[in-house]
Amino acid sequence: xxxxxxxxxxxxxNGGQQTIAFQRAGGVETGIGDDAAVVRASSDSRWIxxxxxxxEDIHFKRVTMRDADIGYKAMASAVSDIxxxxxxxxxxxxxxxxxxxxxxxxVRAMYDxxxxxxxxxxxxxxxxxxxxxxxxVTLTVTVIGETEPDRALLRSAARLGDVVFIxxxxxxxxxxxEWLLGxxxxxxxxxxxxxxxxxxxxxxxxxxxxxxxxxGELLRRSGFCxxxxxxxxxxxxxxxxxxxxxxxxxxLIEDRIPVSGELLEYASKQGKDPLDYMLYGGEDYQLIGxxxxxxxxxxxMKFKEAGLPLxxxxxxxGEHSGVxxxxxxxxxxxxxxxxxxxxxx
Amino acid sequence: xxxxxxxxxxxxxNGGQQTIAFQRAGGVETGIGDDAAVVRASSDSRWIxxxxxxxEDIHFKRVTMRDADIGYKAMASAVSDIxxxxxxxxxxxxxxxxxxxxxxxxVRAMYDxxxxxxxxxxxxxxxxxxxxxxxxVTLTVTVIGETEPDRALLRSAARLGDVVFIxxxxxxxxxxxEWLLGxxxxxxxxxxxxxxxxxxxxxxxxxxxxxxxxxGELLRRSGFCxxxxxxxxxxxxxxxxxxxxxxxxxxLIEDRIPVSGELLEYASKQGKDPLDYMLYGGEDYQLIGxxxxxxxxxxxMKFKEAGLPLxxxxxxxGEHSGVxxxxxxxxxxxxxxxxxxxxxx
Numbered sequence: 001x002x003x004x005x006x007x008x009x010x011x012x013x014n015g016g017q018q019t020i021a022f023q024r025a026g027g028v029e030t031g032i033g034d035d036a037a038v039v040r041a042s043s044d045s046r047w048i049x050x051x052x053x054x055x056e057d058i059h060f061k062r063v064t065m066r067d068a069d070i071g072y073k074a075m076a077s078a079v080s081d082i083x084x085x086x087x088x089x090x091x092x093x094x095x096x097x098x099x100x101x102x103x104x105x106x107v108r109a110m111y112d113x114x115x116x117x118x119x120x121x122x123x124x125x126x127x128x129x130x131x132x133x134x135x136x137v138t139l140t141v142t143v144i145g146e147t148e149p150d151r152a153l154l155r156s157a158a159r160l161g162d163v164v165f166i167x168x169x170x171x172x173x174x175x176x177x178e179w180l181l182g183x184x185x186x187x188x189x190x191x192x193x194x195x196x197x198x199x200x201x202x203x204x205x206x207x208x209x210x211x212x213x214x215x216g217e218l219l220r221r222s223g224f225c226x227x228x229x230x231x232x233x234x235x236x237x238x239x240x241x242x243x244x245x246x247x248x249x250x251x252l253i254e255d256r257i258p259v260s261g262e263l264l265e266y267a268s269k270q271g272k273d274p275l276d277y278m279l280y281g282g283e284d285y286q287l288i289g290x291x292x293x294x295x296x297x298x299x300x301m302k303f304k305e306a307g308l309p310l311x312x313x314x315x316x317x318g319e320h321s322g323v324x325x326x327x328x329x330x331x332x333x334x335x336x337x338x339x340x341x342x343x344x345x
Numbered sequence: 346x347x348x349x350x351x352x353x354x355x356x357x358x359n360g361g362q363q364t365i366a367f368q369r370a371g372g373v374e375t376g377i378g379d380d381a382a383v384v385r386a387s388s389d390s391r392w393i394x395x396x397x398x399x400x401e402d403i404h405f406k407r408v409t410m411r412d413a414d415i416g417y418k419a420m421a422s423a424v425s426d427i428x429x430x431x432x433x434x435x436x437x438x439x440x441x442x443x444x445x446x447x448x449x450x451x452v453r454a455m456y457d458x459x460x461x462x463x464x465x466x467x468x469x470x471x472x473x474x475x476x477x478x479x480x481x482v483t484l485t486v487t488v489i490g491e492t493e494p495d496r497a498l499l500r501s502a503a504r505l506g507d508v509v510f511i512x513x514x515x516x517x518x519x520x521x522x523e524w525l526l527g528x529x530x531x532x533x534x535x536x537x538x539x540x541x542x543x544x545x546x547x548x549x550x551x552x553x554x555x556x557x558x559x560x561g562e563l564l565r566r567s568g569f570c571x572x573x574x575x576x577x578x579x580x581x582x583x584x585x586x587x588x589x590x591x592x593x594x595x596x597l598i599e600d601r602i603p604v605s606g607e608l609l610e611y612a613s614k615q616g617k618d619p620l621d622y623m624l625y626g627g628e629d630y631q632l633i634g635x636x637x638x639x640x641x642x643x644x645x646m647k648f649k650e651a652g653l654p655l656x657x658x659x660x661x662x663g664e665h666s667g668v669x670x671x672x673x674x675x676x677x678x679x680x681x682x683x684x685x686x687x688x689x690x
Contacts, residue, residue, distance in 0.1 A: 013526070023559070029391065029497070030497060030499060033590075034430070034499050034501075034590075035395065035397035035426040035429035035430055035500070035574065035575060036393045036394055036426045036427060036429070036430050036432070036490070037393070037394045037395070038391050038392070038393055038430065038492070038497045039391065039392045039393075039394060040392075040494075041386040041390060041391070041392055045386060046374065046383050046384065046385060046386070047382075047383070047384045047385075047386055047489075048381045048382070048383055048384075049381055049382045049438055049471050050380065050381035050382070050438070050472060051383060051438040051440050051472065051473060051474050051485075051487060052440075052474055053440045053442055053476045053485070054476075055442050055476055055477070055478035055479070055483075056479065056480075057478075057479040058476060058477050058478055059476070059478065068601075081380040081381045082381060083379055084380035084381070085379070085381050085383065087381070088616070092393060093394055093395070093487055094396075095396050095397075095398045095440070095485040095487075097398055097400050097483050097485075122400045126394050127394055127395060127396065128396060129396050129397050129398045129485070130413075131398045131399075131400055132403050132404060133400035133401070133402075133480065133481065133483060134400070134401065134402040134403065134480055134481050135405055135478065135479055135480015136478065136479050136480055137482055138400075138442050138478060138483045138485075140396075140398070140440040140442075140485040142396060142438055142440075142487040143491070144392075144394065145381070147383070149385075152374070152375060152383045154375060154379050155379050156379075166525060172506060191621075207354040229380065230380060242677055245378075245379075281482065332401070336392050343367070
């Protein structure tokens with residue numbers, strides 16, 4: 001990087017990635033290039049603020065992600081927090097720290113992935129900061145989303161009589177990560193390895209997770225959704241967060257939790273239970289939430305009309321606090337709260 | 346950190362730092378603890394978005410800052426970008442990445458400093474992310490500020506006939522940094538070293554810079570201010586940004602640029618010109634800008650009433666592009682554009 005100065009770098013990274021017209025339509029009045037961005041707020045809206053950091057060797061390694069995936073996933077994980085509130089993402093700020101020796105091509109690829117995700121979810125990248133650092137790459141994405149007053153979907157809103165739903169498969173990302181770590185192959189060489197083509201869905205789930213913005217908006221607009229969370233640390237952990245915040249108990253029914261064909265096949269080959277990945281595996285970014293049982297069918301119909309899946313996987317009750325898994329044989333086991341945690345182990 | 350899990354850490358860092366009442370008064374409807382924060386927007390306002398990153402060994406070292414200074418300055422530098430737009434800071438998100446071995450006391454001190462600055466400028470810390478990393482501490486602060494429509498003060502707004510002003514001393518921070526680097530003493534031992542008490546103002550300027558929020562708001566409300574920038578890379582560099590963005594030339598008059606007594610003394614002892622620090626030294630966070638000459642006196646009166654300094658240090662003209670320094674003998678020298686740049690050298 002020593003031949004690229006900061007201003008050139010900012011131009012390089014942002015140039016042509018999003019048109020002025022796109023930014024204007026998104027409410028940007030002053031974009032990248034001044035001290036800060038200036039954006040328009042709809043009157044009577046609420047803003048949703050969140051940020052998410054990915055660091056090298058903790059959240060990604062050269063053998064688990066391509067450069068463009070790093071950017072994509074950093075944006076996706078922050079956007080997912082907006083989905084988890086039922087919001088619509090609007091603006092992003094991107095803070096990238098990297099060693100001076102980072103090749104420009106690598107930075108370019110990270111930003112390409114980041115903008116690919118931003119464009120898909122119509123997020124305007126309104127600013128950021130690029131700095132050098134000693135150590136690995138750190139990428140922090142702040143996303144600002146919008147919702148109507150009193151419509152944000154909180155963890156604490158689950159009620160007795162609710163069913164628990166999920167918007168798709170979980171565990172795939174954790175299995176994909178395990179598979180890639182086992183292969184231990186630099187991502188530049190993935191294309192040359194036919195074995196790596198065995199589980200494209202698991203790799204995709206880990207490297208290019210899709211925040212469930214459309215599902216979140218549908219849940220918000222339906223008026224039926226009570227609590228909502230995105231699955232970043234496995235369904236057990238997320239269900240626990242809802243149970244604890246709402247002061248209720250949750251039973252998840254094993255046979256109802258959807259599982260992908262690839263995960264079934266992969267887990268079987270590893271001699272493991274798919275649930276090992278689904279309960280505490282990280283970063284699938286599906287939405288898990290609760291809705292009144294009497295509206296469950298109507299909600300499922302709305303999702304069907306929109307071409308989106310919605311699975312009913314459990315229910316809320318007051319018999320115990322915490323989360324249990326009801327097994328196929330009818331027995332129930334308590335699930336531990338702890339999922340993946342950056343500061344343990 | 347291995348004994349502190351992420352949730353406990355979040356509680357530890359944020360607990361009691363800002364009351365619920367303070368957050369509510371600031372417009373927060375859902376604070377730290379859910380997927381994202383939800384905040385209220387005033388109708389018909391504009392939002393100003395910015396973020397700023399500080400990384401260990403690049404922006405700070407153990408010999409140049411105390412832990413609390415790191416947090417204070419990370420918040421201050423992001424808040425300063427809001428001041429540079431004439432805005433009012435409202436919300437912040439804090440992303441901290443640190444090695445697992447970081448002592449809890451050190452993290453606590455960083456957050457104490459960060460909240461000290463946030464509270465001083467009435468910024469609500471609405472969320473964030475704490476992650477571990479390989480390498481040093483990286484602290485990214487995103488700040489969201491507010492202004493009225495069409496009132497943001499941009500770099501590109503300087504006009505012929507404007508005077509150039511600055512809100513205070515510059516160069517002190519760069520001199521403070523140089524002094525601390527020369528001493529090369531871990532910050533825990535500063536109190537024991539009488540020599541370090543020689544230049545308290547320079548150290549304060551480097552470790553605890555004050556974003557000029559009050560001055561920025563006064564400039565915005567006056568209606569007289571055209572272009573505005575905060576001095577993060579020295580006055581030559583910032584004047585250049587205004588000149589280039591506005592497509593005009595700027596002459597700075599050496600004798601008019603204010604200089605602190607400590608910098609005069611320090612530079613003299615080093616056998617240097619104070620201008621060496623003022624022109625390209627970084628991170629003083631004073632505001633430099635332009636206003637129509639016919640309103641200059643009125644603007645100075647407003648500042649005097651508010652108990653704030655405002656120095657007229659130059660003027661805008663169309664004779665050349667770029668920035669010149671008019672010396673005491675009447676001769677003028679062109680100033681180079683380049684200030685401190687993270688990606689050169």
